[in-house]
Amino acid sequence: MMKRKTIIAIIGGGAQTCTQEACDIAFKVGKLLIDNGYRVISGGYGGIMEAVSKGARSSEKHQDGDIIGVIQSLQPNDANEYCDIVIATGMSYARNQIITASGDAVVAIGGGSGTLSEIAFAWQIGKPIFAFNIQGWSGELVGKKLDNKRSDTIISIDSPENLVNLLKRL
Amino acid sequence: MMKRKTIIAIIGGGAQTCTQEACDIAFKVGKLLIDNGYRVISGGYGGIMEAVSKGARSSEKHQDGDIIGVIQSLQPNDANEYCDIVIATGMSYARNQIITASGDAVVAIGGGSGTLSEIAFAWQIGKPIFAFNIQGWSGELVGKKLDNKRSDTIISIDSPENLVNLLKRL
Amino acid sequence: MMKRKTIIAIIGGGAQTCTQEACDIAFKVGKLLIDNGYRVISGGYGGIMEAVSKGARSSEKHQDGDIIGVIQSLQPNDANEYCDIVIATGMSYARNQIITASGDAVVAIGGGSGTLSEIAFAWQIGKPIFAFNIQGWSGELVGKKLDNKRSDTIISIDSPENLVNLLKRL
Amino acid sequence: MMKRKTIIAIIGGGAQTCTQEACDIAFKVGKLLIDNGYRVISGGYGGIMEAVSKGARSSEKHQDGDIIGVIQSLQPNDANEYCDIVIATGMSYARNQIITASGDAVVAIGGGSGTLSEIAFAWQIGKPIFAFNIQGWSGELVGKKLDNKRSDTIISIDSPENLVNLLKRL
Secondary structure (H helix, E strand, O other), rough: OOOOOOOOEEEEOOOOOOOOOHHHHHHHHHHHHOOOOOOEEOOOOOOHHHHHHHHHHHHHOOOOOOOEEEOOOOOOHOOOOOOOOEEEOOHHHHHHHHHHHHHHEEEOOOOOOHHHHHHHHHHHHOOHHHHEEOOHHHHHHHOOOOOOOOOOOOOOOOOOOHHHHHHOOO | OOOOOOOOEEEOOOOOOHHHHHHHHHHHHHHHHOOOOOEEEEHHHHOOOHHHHHHHHHOOOOOOOOOOEEOOOHHHHHOOOOEEEEEEOOHHHHHHHHHHHHHEEEEOOOOOOOHHHHHHHHHHOOOOOEEEEEOOOOHHOOOOOOOOOOOOOOOEOHHHHHHHHHOOOO | OOOOOOOEEEEEEOOOOOOOOHHHHHHHHHHHHHHHHOEEEEOOOOOHHHHHHHHHHHHOOOOOEEEEEEEEEOHHHHHHOOEEEEEEEOHHHHHHHHHHHHHOOOEEEEHHHHHHHHHHHHHOOOOOOOEOOOHHHHHHHOOOOOOOOOOOEEEEEOOOOHHHHHHHOO | OOOOOOOEEEEEEOOOOOHHHHHHHHHHHHHHHHHHHEEEEEEEOOOOHHHHHHHHHOOOOOOOOOOEEEEEEEOHHHHOOOOOEEEEOOHHHHHHHHHHHHOOOOEEEOOHHHHHHHHHHHHHHOEEEEEOOOOOOHHHOOOOOOOOOOOOOEEEEEHHHHHHHHHHOO
């Protein structure tokens, strides 16, 4: 099979819930992932989803098609403007399953109940989960297991650089 | 509008993950909910889903149609034998959204990552959430908020009788 | 396994598109199916979906739980008032897959593009398809095959009585 | 808003059902669409989906990220090898809604019941539909309306060049 670029799913709070700290991290994560040859996939809306997409756009290595947003509605125009590709699902929150299943790894940056449902999905389908040790569900769950179905734990991340170093070892 | 029976969504671990304590509670919850005129909806498979359905069947007040299973696959025969009605979704874990959206309230009994995704969905769409204070995600989250989108908390439940008393006040 | 009531999926046009002829048939089909011990499942909204549910309610044999509506939205109250049980999917038109997968057989009564998508789904997943020989996609497709994946054809139906007679032989 | 590349959804039969004629057309369509600056999205499996993706790869203008496959399963590796990006839905046939909703226009090339469900979805959500006038559902429906919800018809296409000319006028 031809080699496909690795896709990293970024999850975190929307425009109403994300902290400035989480948004700043998301921007840097987006930039650094593209700098290092990854694609990013997110929920395509505001907050962390917009910050990671904007950061990805800011990378000098950004190529059109590197930034994917998978949105709840049937209207591609509902996505943030930094997505190169919009997948319109019409599935409401069930689109969270699609984001996590389409990523080769999942990275949580803060987040509320929506992020929590995505971490749970990612766990169920066996994706490696990286979680920033900050306020929100990512910080709550670092180093933990969600149940005994897996032998690994949710990996604690301290910085965007730390994340990329660990991703390279996957 | 004609009055419809209230539907209670019961969530918890499958056959591999549920504890005996959780299964015993689920059986009693199923019976008591039917005794008190509710319908039950669950994920339709084993473990808690089977125990609550079996308990519901054991109620003298059980009427055909009171027990609904919403399953991941497209094959109704994959459901446990105690479901009166099987909704076959073909949506994998995304069917968790449907279980919580179709219940007027959600009751968590123990549970692992699947249950956690359902609690998160229920929170996102504003459903009242009742959680048994036992091992598993239901116990972990009693009395907590998943984020600041809601002003209420996940309600701690000590017994099936306690649950029914609180449901009657809804 | 305990025997479950057979569920018949009824598909057809919504409030804007269904003809009076189709609605009259749907009412009679709903009544006759319940008279004969079946459950009915539909899309839970207006038009044919409401007519079949209303007809089902009019049967003397109707038991609470016999009429199921599987709706597009996350809000059970969006369903018509004759549904005993509402399954709220939040999946938009993708809920059409769930209606056809949950029925043991599928019955088309007239219908536009939504009904056509349901007939196509039913064909793909191997459900027996009965189609009233009237205006709309059900009439267009009587006696036809949608492709060569199946050896049977879409069965032409002339009357609600004819339908029930054929269903009994399944 | 930053301008996103227009995405064209290509639908048609899988490996078992597509004709050689349809596959040859799909290959040329894929190549020509990329030559002209479009992205392509398909169901990501075999037959037409593979042919259009392979054709797209053969274009000198192909850039990584131009070819998207939206698959039924949760396993990205189930997609054909020519997809640049795989969206794994876990939604079975319901993923057909996502393909059509994510395209700015939909192009049908032959096809059986799966393609028919996608044409029906595309009609329901108001997407322009172009259909090759060949054997299969695309040919059956050229020049037709699926119901009266729209005033336009399914547009008959004679050649890949004809398609691109019409797309440019959208």
